[in-house]
Amino acid sequence: MARKSKTQSDRPTLVDVAREAGVSAITVSRTIRSPDIVSERARNKVEEAIRKLGYTPDPAASALASRSTSTIGLLVPSLTNNVFADVLRGVYEGVEGTRFFVQIGNYRYSALSEEGLIRNFLSQRPAGLIVSSMDQTPAGRKLLEEAPCPVVQIMETSPGAVDMSVGFDQLEAVRAAARHVAECGYRRPGFLSARMDPRAQRRLGAFREEAAANDMLDEARIITTPQPSSVGMGRHLLEQLLARAPDTDAVICNNDDLAVGALMEAIRRNIAVPEQLGICSYNDIEMARHMVPALSAVATPRREIGRRAIAMLLAEIEAPGSVTERHIDLGYELVARESTAPR
Amino acid sequence: MARKSKTQSDRPTLVDVAREAGVSAITVSRTIRSPDIVSERARNKVEEAIRKLGYTPDPAASALASRSTSTIGLLVPSLTNNVFADVLRGVYEGVEGTRFFVQIGNYRYSALSEEGLIRNFLSQRPAGLIVSSMDQTPAGRKLLEEAPCPVVQIMETSPGAVDMSVGFDQLEAVRAAARHVAECGYRRPGFLSARMDPRAQRRLGAFREEAAANDMLDEARIITTPQPSSVGMGRHLLEQLLARAPDTDAVICNNDDLAVGALMEAIRRNIAVPEQLGICSYNDIEMARHMVPALSAVATPRREIGRRAIAMLLAEIEAPGSVTERHIDLGYELVARESTAPR
DNA sequence: ACACAAAATGATTGCGCTGTCATCAGCGCG
DNA sequence: CGCGCTGATGACAGCGCAATCATTTTGTGT
Numbered sequence: 001m002a003r004k005s006k007t008q009s010d011r012p013t014l015v016d017v018a019r020e021a022g023v024s025a026i027t028v029s030r031t032i033r034s035p036d037i038v039s040e041r042a043r044n045k046v047e048e049a050i051r052k053l054g055y056t057p058d059p060a061a062s063a064l065a066s067r068s069t070s071t072i073g074l075l076v077p078s079l080t081n082n083v084f085a086d087v088l089r090g091v092y093e094g095v096e097g098t099r100f101f102v103q104i105g106n107y108r109y110s111a112l113s114e115e116g117l118i119r120n121f122l123s124q125r126p127a128g129l130i131v132s133s134m135d136q137t138p139a140g141r142k143l144l145e146e147a148p149c150p151v152v153q154i155m156e157t158s159p160g161a162v163d164m165s166v167g168f169d170q171l172e173a174v175r176a177a178a179r180h181v182a183e184c185g186y187r188r189p190g191f192l193s194a195r196m197d198p199r200a201q202r203r204l205g206a207f208r209e210e211a212a213a214n215d216m217l218d219e220a221r222i223i224t225t226p227q228p229s230s231v232g233m234g235r236h237l238l239e240q241l242l243a244r245a246p247d248t249d250a251v252i253c254n255n256d257d258l259a260v261g262a263l264m265e266a267i268r269r270n271i272a273v274p275e276q277l278g279i280c281s282y283n284d285i286e287m288a289r290h291m292v293p294a295l296s297a298v299a300t301p302r303r304e305i306g307r308r309a310i311a312m313l314l315a316e317i318e319a320p321g322s323v324t325e326r327h328i329d330l331g332y333e334l335v336a337r338e339s340t341a342p343r
Numbered sequence: 344m345a346r347k348s349k350t351q352s353d354r355p356t357l358v359d360v361a362r363e364a365g366v367s368a369i370t371v372s373r374t375i376r377s378p379d380i381v382s383e384r385a386r387n388k389v390e391e392a393i394r395k396l397g398y399t400p401d402p403a404a405s406a407l408a409s410r411s412t413s414t415i416g417l418l419v420p421s422l423t424n425n426v427f428a429d430v431l432r433g434v435y436e437g438v439e440g441t442r443f444f445v446q447i448g449n450y451r452y453s454a455l456s457e458e459g460l461i462r463n464f465l466s467q468r469p470a471g472l473i474v475s476s477m478d479q480t481p482a483g484r485k486l487l488e489e490a491p492c493p494v495v496q497i498m499e500t501s502p503g504a505v506d507m508s509v510g511f512d513q514l515e516a517v518r519a520a521a522r523h524v525a526e527c528g529y530r531r532p533g534f535l536s537a538r539m540d541p542r543a544q545r546r547l548g549a550f551r552e553e554a555a556a557n558d559m560l561d562e563a564r565i566i567t568t569p570q571p572s573s574v575g576m577g578r579h580l581l582e583q584l585l586a587r588a589p590d591t592d593a594v595i596c597n598n599d600d601l602a603v604g605a606l607m608e609a610i611r612r613n614i615a616v617p618e619q620l621g622i623c624s625y626n627d628i629e630m631a632r633h634m635v636p637a638l639s640a641v642a643t644p645r646r647e648i649g650r651r652a653i654a655m656l657l658a659e660i661e662a663p664g665s666v667t668e669r670h671i672d673l674g675y676e677l678v679a680r681e682s683t684a685p686r
Numbered sequence: 687a688c689a690c691a692a693a694a695t696g697a698t699t700g701c702g703c704t705g706t707c708a709t710c711a712g713c714g715c716g
Numbered sequence: 717c718g719c720g721c722t723g724a725t726g727a728c729a730g731c732g733c734a735a736t737c738a739t740t741t742t743g744t745g746t
């Protein structure tokens with residue numbers, strides 16, 4: 001207990017390094033955190049000692065003393081969803097090589113557990129937070145507003161963002177899909193959607209508006225399920241759609257899984273795509289373009305969202321207030337391929 | 344500086360709660376960590392005080408004092424790969440509701456950066472570690488052997504596992520695929536593989552053996568690339584294969600992306616699957632069974648691997664040495680569907 | 687050579703919690 | 717009625733680092 005740490009079988013500490021290098025502990029701390037304010041002589045000695053002892057800083061002690069960590073919290077509603085898998089990749093690309101690391105919280109599309117996770121993350125004094133929606137509970141929102149760290153909300157555009165945001169106009173993107181289908185000459189489009197979280201609801205709303213504007217809204221052609229999205233679900237939903245409205249001539253799918261599933265179901269039934277049935281997907285993951293026929297889709301910048309979110313966060317962490325462009329709209333792109341065609 | 348923490352604008356501490364509840368700080372600590380050794384009276388008072396003050400423990404202080412965290416490190420070679428996405432889901436399912444949380448490290452199929460990540464994670468005093476291979480550098484392996492926490496190696500079966508392991512026999516699984524193709528009567532099978540990490544290499548080796556045993560090994564039909572796997576890559580590799588060996592009558596793909604890509608390329612070229620070309624996939628992600636034709640595949644227990652790995656880890660953390668079954672073989676399953684058929 | 691600013695370094699203290707013992711109350715039992 | 721025992725509680729120190737302020741060294745201009 002009273003032994004000097006040197007005698008402990010444990011890892012070396014700052015003090016051990018300091019002794020080895022013949023400097024004070026704080027100098028060691030400084031050569032690690034801001035080498036430029038330490039003389040070259042001292043720096044060399046310290047670095048040598050660190051190498052010799054195999055020293056690595058204890059993040060817990062650092063966090064306690066400095067009252068902040070190198071953790072960036074990332075809240076996503078799902079791990080299953082390909083969309084967030086892509087966002088995640090972008091995020092990890094962005095943190096790679098920095099001193100930060102990411103911790104993922106999955107709130108499973110439950111605003112309540114999202115609130116819990118926010119509370120939980122915040123209690124860890126994170127360096128920054130990325131959250132995947134604007135749909136927090138009032139308490140959750142308040143926590144974010146008062147968070148002692150930068151916060152980036154992703155996926156959608158700014159209205160109501162707490163601090164910073166990166167995304168695109170999801171509603172406009174869906175409208176673009178509906179418009180595209182209408183412009184191709186399809187007159188009786190359906191809409192398939194799984195997992196009806198608030199964002200999916202809003203997208204459906206946007207579809208309704210745009211369809212109505214083109215005088216082709218028919219509630220019977222809107223098929224949704226609260227269950228998770230999957231290729232199998234896409235097949236199932238198309239099956240339902242065709243049972244309820246056999247004369248449907250196009251279908252907009254709320255994501256790629258569903259679109260692939262719908263396409264496969266159409267092929268099984270010998271329904272010609274795009275002639276008898278147009279299919280337009282949402283998000284455009286890599287496989288969509290390789291299907292036969294290749295899927296038309298609204299491409300969304302998922303990976304880029306992750307990258308930019310991290311970039312903003314890091315900039316703001318290094319120099320609070322330095323980020324001037326606090327709300328980024330990355331846009332979307334309608335990519336017409338073979339699964340829709342002018343008729 | 345000399346102010347009592349009460350005056351600080353900051354969050355309440357253990358001491359604040361203790362004062363509020365009229366007990367000592369350590370009692371508060373105990374009611375949080377092991378409520379059963381605290382009298383009911385004290386527990387109630389403390390819980391009340393915690394609620395009143397909105398206290399949350401500071402994990403950094405806890406980690407420093409107790410010399411251990413609630414972090415579980417998860418090292419994966421890729422975030423893009425669907426296989427690890429599934430493992431990840433299993434892992435997150437497993438930690439949900441526990442006091443632990445997962446931190447992911449992506450070593451991008453580089454044993455060297457894996458070593459760095461191991462070092463890095465270990466310096467955080469994790470509660471446990473999950474690593475996705477047996478292919479560490481010698482130094483990396485040594486670190487794992489001496490790790491002061493339980494370690495689970497996943498994906499493969501035990502030979503050479505450092506501590507615990509969960510996986511299945513990858514080589515036997517590939518052999519099963521080759522055998523299946525042979526049993527269907529295909530005589531000139533090819534093999535497509537992307538991202539030739541050590542595991543992929545070994546699988547290719549197993550294919551070679553089994554193919555040779557069935558007298559149908561032809562090096563010209565083995566097409567690999569160091570690049571990442573994707574559906575597009577699957578199309579590309581099949582294209583190469585057919586250019587080099589047009590009489591190929593079946594193809595075993597090292598994962599589902601490639602298989603889907605190969606299938607799509609075959610469809611584009613009007614090659615009848617399974618009649619002219621049999622396709623057998625590896626892993627069997629959800630979409631594989633929904634393709635037209637449905638893909639035959641060796642199904643691997645990815646999600647279950649994640650779940651079991653966490654389960655073992657948590658058991659071992661709670662009671663070191665309590666886990667008796669330290670090497671779990673979850674097996675695989677050959678699922679014959681439409682993309683292969685007896686001829 | 688000297689004064690003075692700037693740069694480099696150091697001593698001290700405390701972050702919030704838990705490990706380790708010591709203490710104390712309550713209880714059954716001879 | 718006091719003994720020892722168990723279960724509950726507390727006092728104290730220290731985990732390893734960084735903030736703060738004090739001190740020393742170095743460099744600069746005249």
